[in-house]
Amino acid sequence: MNFKQIAKDTAKTLQSYLTYQALRTVLAQLDETNPPLAFWLHNFSAGKIQDGEAYIEELFREKSDLALRIMTVREHIAAEVTDFLPEMVRTGIQQANMEQRRQHLERITLINLSDPHLDTEQQVRSDPNLDNLSE
Incomplete structure (x- = not known):
């Protein structure tokens, strides 16, 4: 059993999950402030969030400001939950x-x-x- 590889795989899965949670947070914010952009982001994100890093990379090509925003929120969520x-x-x-x-x-x-x-x-x-x- 390769515990280091298991840890790496777990970290990648958690990173993708935190990307998903960040996306949900940003979508909720955009629903309040910019519904058309929220709609666009929702449609863009459909079926793409499995791999958080690939998703962020693709979002950078389309709307870099949203990619940066999701990354910032993801980092904040990670800082809040990883201690526990x-x-x-x-x-x-x-x-x-x-x-x-x-x-x-x-x-x-x-x-x-x-x-x-x-x-x-x-x-x-x-x-x-x-x-x-x-x-």
Whole structure:
């Protein structure tokens, strides 16, 4: 497992996501101040935002002022969120993993009492929750 490559790929994905968030912010601002430009930017951006850097590069060729504006907003968003991100990601993954394990355990221990293939005695013996009733 190449952790350095995983980190680089993750950083690139995050960078593209922050570009997307910056675009959303700029679009919201333009909706208030310049609706025709917002409409143009929305149409221009459709389907192009997957790779943030390629998107910015193409936007520079069309309207460099918008590219600069999105880059500035992206940089500001990055400065605000990156301090919290490592801990939030670790905690989020740990909590999500615990929840997935809990749901999996519930699924594999769930006995369908209406299953015609099991007689009642087998259902009772296989139910782990009934073991605790005698205590």
